[in-house]
Amino acid sequence: MNSNQTVEKLRQMRLSAMADIHYQNVKNNRFSEFTPDQYVTLLADHEWEDRQAKKTERLLRQASFKQKASIGDIDYSHARNLEKNMFERLAALGFVQKKENIIITGPSGVGKSHLAQALGNQACLVGIKTVYSTTSRLLGKLKLSKVDGTYIKELKKLQNTQLLILDDFGLQAFDSVTREIVMDIIDDRFGESSTIVSSQIPVSAWYDLIGEGTIADAILDRLVNSSHRLDLKGESLRKGILKNE
Structure with a gap:
């Protein structure tokens, strides 16, 4: 031959x-x-x-990330309550193996989305299936899937995703449909896979934000109790960018 x-x-x-x-x-x-x-x-x-x-x-x-973000690009010099050793431990992705969650809160512009996507990027580099979406976009998509009959299929896709990133959680009010969708997502993933949630709204206000006490209790019990928390502080990092332009 x-x-x-x-x-x-x-x-x-x-x-x-x-x-x-x-x-x-x-x-x-x-x-x-x-x-x-x-x-x-x-x-x-x-x-x-x-x-x-x-x-x-x-x-x-x-994964459909909105921006390119990597662990190596993280800036720890800003006073925003981001502890380097803690974040680098999270970047080792042990939380995914343990099927734990991360909640990143703080005011607009402190880099919540960037940190979440940096962790997601790192997950992809080591072969972990990841999906990123703003919460409103994902809930809108799932609302439509209830109409066209593909809801269960779409939920299954999310369930089979090892790491789901929900960005800008709580920017839009929840109605009865979106509230139940969030419950379905979190319930399917509880103890099975990891979720990163970023939000401008402090966790203490999520109960009222979600509404309907029974569902809110169920969501928070499954999501918050198994989570690592990053509560960022300080001014928007975008202000410094604008000053330098």
Whole structure:
């Protein structure tokens, strides 16, 4: 069997990265540089790294982040009650393995969304399926799914998501439908997966925000009691950006 046939068979088996590096080595006659074991390892490693890179790219795309944010970009110099050691422990993602939640609260502009998405980005880099959405957008989508009959399907997708990020929680008032949707989401995920919630509204006001005491109690019991809390303070970071422009 000639090398071209080998390359073609590798491509047909969807081992395209392996096929590419084998083709280059054949073309450049580099076989003498490797023992058979080394060459097999080279091919396997190249295919593995290519697949991992594609998986990460796919996870980042499917997460639908609003902005590019990474753990390495976090600025701890601002006085906003963000403790570096604590946040870096969260960035190790042990909370996802333990199926715990994170609640990030604070006034507008202190970086709640950026921190949440940085954690989400880190999760994607290590292969954790993540979904980001503003709360109002997600609830609007699920409201429509109740009409077209795809509600259970959409809930199942969220249930199978290891990390869900709900941004801007509570900016819009809850009605009876959205209240029940939030309950369904949180109940499905309780003890099964992790949720990050960011909000300008302090947790102490969520009971009244959600409304309907029984449902509010159930949501808060499942979400808050199993959560790490980041309560950010200080002025908007956007003010400094505007001053520098």
